[in-house]
Amino acid sequence: MIDLARHLTRVSQRHVLNADEIAAIRDLPDEVRIFPPRSTVIREGEVIDRSTLLLSGFMCRAKQLPNGKRHMAELHVSGDFIDLHSYTLKRLDHDIETLNSCQLAFVPHHRLQAMFEAFPRLARIYWFHTSLDAANHRHWVTSIAQAQALERIATLFCEMALRLEIVGLTREGSFDFPLTQTDLGDCLGLTPVHVNRVLKTLRERELAVFRNGRVDILDQAGLRDLAQFDPAYLYLEPEPL
């Protein structure tokens, strides 16, 4: 039995699902595979006919730039449908990579289509989830354009803590976060050197510690205050109406 518990928890955060819908979702995957750390699961541009559900591990959407630089447009945690947008886009504008060892479930697009026709409400629900991506991107483009490094890193820690808490992957403000300082820089548009200095500041202010692929939030209120963190862009509240 494929363990979709985290995915279902995540979806249920906003939309209450009935038994038939849950059964339909459980039937989606046709294959489960483990990928090693730092592997590229999907390459930019290739036309694909299935989407990928992240059962466990951390992944990212990475853009490779012509000048050799690299940018991570989004991070993904257990339970995320990491490339549902390939259902409509057919090809991706970015790579999909693992950060640590990841368990992935693959869902053929034709099964999605069949499910959406049988359960039109699920189509709206999954459409919502791709809209969430866009909302997340909007948040980050704004943050990177307008906020400075300290605030950005603090914001990222706040966001990840919240997202991981939903799927039960935090403990007392601490969570695994298998990134290097270079990765953090690639997420936030900073050099590893500067990331290092900012992390030192966060440590000295006793707000958060990032070490050995793990984040310990020491002062959540202080960190949120520094980040001016408002989780509205994550749309965690139940659907209105």
Added chain:
Amino acid sequence: MIDLARHLTRVSQRHVLNADEIAAIRDLPDEVRIFPPRSTVIREGEVIDRSTLLLSGFMCRAKQLPNGKRHMAELHVSGDFIDLHSYTLKRLDHDIETLNSCQLAFVPHHRLQAMFEAFPRLARIYWFHTSLDAANHRHWVTSIAQAQALERIATLFCEMALRLEIVGLTREGSFDFPLTQTDLGDCLGLTPVHVNRVLKTLRERELAVFRNGRVDILDQAGLRDLAQFDPAYLYLEPEPL
């Protein structure tokens, strides 16, 4: 008769529509209104039950920041469905504002839902269009994180020229672009002062001139080269398969 020609042109760029689908789309709007320049059509956070089609004019999605700064996450041109994502998100994480005088058509969400049930393919097609938003955001978060000001402004001019050409709003590399230099800065994460200097450079290099709410591209090849412009993120090709 409401003029959806530009919208239909835009949709047809990727998906060929049949007569029934076109008729269904034409039936969507229940109201058309003109909004003056610099007006806020939708405010962040309000729960809404209709979406907005931009018939003519320029609009933007603007985020107001707690510190008084402002960021435009996306620009919209004639023919764009500017807040289709409110169909799934119910509230927006940003304001929707006009830049110049705009003609808008409003589409109640219940009509969208009825159309999507009658024409499931149209659901996928419009889902695609919200996925496009996300792809656009990914492009810009990467650009702002990794590229410098000159390159970013050049990229924006390239993107707008392409998007406006599709709906017939360019003439020989020139197009209306009713933004101030401050607006450009709000799009790209730059101060008006620096935008001004970069525009001067573009002028001096005889690549592009931005003046009086109008862009004249003098050397498209040179501008694209400077911007390292690759339009893949706009998904302008016809749908694969």
Added chain:
DNA sequence: CGTTGCCTTGAGGTGCGTCAAGTAATGTGG
């Protein structure tokens, strides 16, 4: 004809990048 909005330019400051060197932890093979 003063006000207002936008553009322009200069002078000086700063957040972050670049370059460079060194440390620590882990792994590899002889």
Added chain:
DNA sequence: CCACATTACTTGACGCACCTCAAGGCAACG
């Protein structure tokens, strides 16, 4: 068990892209 890579982290010195502050120009407008 020890040389030697390799990878990630750390810190210092210095430079640059962009910001801030400030002043002035110009056109539109009541």
